Amino acid sequence: MESALTARDRVGVQDFVLLENYTSEAAFIENLRRRFKESLIYLFNVYNTYRSMRTERKDQCILISGESGAGKTEASKKILLYYAVTCPAHDRMAALGDRLLQSNPVLEAFGNAKTLRNDNSSRFGKYMDVQFDFRGAPVGSHILNYLLEKSRVVHQNHGERNFHIFYQLLDGGEEDLLKRLDLERNPQNYQYLVKGNCPRVSSINDKNDWKAVMKALPIIGFTEEEVQELLNIIASVLHLGNTQFGEGEDGETHITTETQIRNLTRLLGVDGSALREALTHKKLIAKGEEMISPLNFEQAGSARDALAKAVYGRTFTWLVEKINQSLALKVPGSSVIGLLDIYGFEVLQHNSFEQFCINYCNEKLQQLFIELTLRSEQEEYETEGIAWETVQYFDNKIICDLIEEKHKGIISILDEECLRPGEACDISFLEKMEDTLGGHPHFITHKLANGKTRRIMSREEFRLLHYAGEVNYNVSGELKFINSPIVMCQSSNQIVRQCFRKEEVIDQKRPEMAATQFKNSLMKLMEILISKEPSYVRCIKPNDAKQPGRFDEVLVRHQVKYLGLMENLRVRRAGFAYRRRFEAFLQRYKPLCPETWPNWHGRLADGVSTLVNHLGYKPEEYKLGRSKIFIRFPKTLFTTEDALEAKKPAIALTLQTSWRGYRERAKYHRIRHAVIVIQSAWRGMKARRRAKRRRQAAELIRRFIKGFIYRHEEYCPENEYFLDHVRYSFLKKLRKNLPKSVLDKSWPTPPPSLIEASEHLRWLHMQNMMRKYCRRIQPEWRKQMEQKVVASEIFKDQKDSYPQSVGKLFLGTRLENEQINLKVIQTLGNDKYGVPVTKYDRRGFKARPRQLLLTSSFAVLVDRTKIKQRIDYPALRGEKIPCPDLCLPQGDVVLHCDHVIEAVTKFAMMSGRTNHVNISLGSIRFALARGKEGIVDFIRGSELKVAKGKRGHLLVVSQG
């Protein structure tokens, strides 16, 4: 509905109720034209009906009307297709669908014909009930047929045909069959088929259609016998058409075509003479007495045609019943949708009884429309608590009464006239109507008309002013004889016997005439329709040439008029043009009022009230019901709709902004949430790590403190960490501070627990360094070292000048390769020689002094005997070094040497008596001959001197 409003400006209005100028036919047609041009041929949603049935659980009906070729059958097919596609599938549905499908060609063969307006025109009105089960699946169907155009059986306009089945039989029937039925293939041989002079139609393939019908009949449930009997009837109609009459000399009518009568007798299974009589005589019952009177030539022809029409018409009704049995409900149904596909108002050049019935039917439908529309309006107003207002519309009840009123209506008069004893004729019927209905505002005859109308009306016509317009009906031939059934009741053809019931003939009180029958069936139809919720489909044919895209305005205007659309619209617009539930109205138009936008939180009625006040609705323009708002004029609605259209860009912008904002906020919240999750996870992890570290640190400190407390205890669990740590720390420190050279005496102070280990390490390290040092040392340096070590053993802390000598190298050349200046400055106990000793060779010096006394640069060799031995050493002599001094001395000697420490060390080493060196400071005592001892005083002086000192001491002055 709302989408229709949106599309309004583009393609007119979808709902005519919203047409602004609803009284203007031109505006109406213009709207049709606009939508036709855009191929928007359906004005309103025809599919709502099914939804209403499902949701409201109320039986529905769809009334489809329109003139021939307007599209009624197409529309009903679309509706059925919609059910087939959208309804839930049912197990039995397939079989039902099959039968439903197969019934179509059968119904079309017997009920459709080629007309000027439609090659496959349905020549009957159809009401079809589709039954649905509780799930909404179709489970059964039932068809009611109305107003079969029986006149077509005996007469067709030029360019039209009889019902399809005749042509199908002649074209498609097998030779044997035709022979049995005594038929010839050529349709032109049959009086009932030649009138239209159009036996072949390019768009129709009779042979194929025949096959389809023959295939369908058994599926629908026809027995072989029934099929044969049905074909007998069809053939009979053709034979009946070829039955001719002759006029005797005395004016008596007789049958001239005996073959036809024979065939009819055989095929219909009736008595030949009875049939002859029925065709040539009229039987009337007056005051309980049967009266038979002969028919004239013309009347006999009419009686024949009437019989043909009756036989065909009733057979068609029987056929529909047979199809109904096949489609009947096999499971319980819950809801029904009825589809009424019926002609719209028909106004032809020559309008007869059939047009009268059709238009009467349309009058009834219009009345139903008014009744149902007003009823639903009234019900809605009542429900909504709105005061009912009298609506201005034309109520066609007056016309319906004119036709159907008991005793006074046209149908009653027709019945009376037909059953009246004596000669009934069309004119007497007309006169009777004039007598009874004269003065009725909707009834005119030639006699009753004014001058102007009289000129255009024939004397055999009467005019009815229908709600949709005026129609002139011709009464000639109206009063046809329908007494033929009497002979048919005795037929041995089962179908004929079922169609013409004996009771009908026996009940002579007041046989029901055709018009009354139709009136009664219409009453029944109205009862069916009135119990349902109606929807209407009005089909309008755009042109008569069967051309696409052509909009023939004259034709359309004619249909708009005779479909009564303007009148329908007037009824619909009598009250309020538009109504909507509060929530729907508020939802749609709330953006137009700041107080209702974006959301109204109060009562819906208050919201709508606020909204319409803001929109400036005048009190006469609308009313608020209990749950709906009613708007009287489309203009009000369209102004609101236009305002909404104008507002839409702003709404779109707002929605866009809100949506983007919402999207971005959602995104932001997502990111924020993610960040928080990551952050908390990260913080948690960090905190856990910190706590762990703290725990570990506390544990460490605890173990450290405990370890510190127990540090002097044996290695135990309490102090193991502490001690390990101390050990580790010390070793780490030691690693960095290890002495690099053997002379480096530094060593980190060990913790108390490691003193022993430290010392051990130190010793190991020293050993290691020394080993490395020793491994690296050169042989000459090794010797030097050995000598120095010996020198150290001898002189360290013994001789003042020793520390100064440590750094001075012992030269190998001295006492070894080179000469060493060694001067014996005094022999003790003997004479003094002042002869210097030169070139003393090491290899020849094997002296092993018992004592070597040194002071400053002096050395005193003690034990001269030994020296003497040494001096005798042949090696020294071998070198022929003159050393008379050394050969001479006896007793101890005082030697002078510049490198006394070196010299003494080397002497000591050479002699292997390092512990025999005795170092004295100041004075030394020595033994003299005969047990005497002498004393040598050593002092420092400016020059080297040996002299006799005080108390007989030998005074040795050393330089420096």
Ligand SMILES: Nc1ncnc2c1ncn2[C@@H]1O[C@H](COP(=O)(O)OP(=O)(O)OP(=O)(O)O)[C@@H](O)[C@H]1O
């Ligand atoms: N909705 C449609 N779209 C296109 N063509 C359509 C539509 N409705 C009808 N027609 C055309 O009009 C022709 C006649 O339609 P249809 O037989 O439904 O008319 P009808 O009103 O049932 O006629 P009749 O009363 O003679 O049976 C169709 O064969 C088709 O060519």
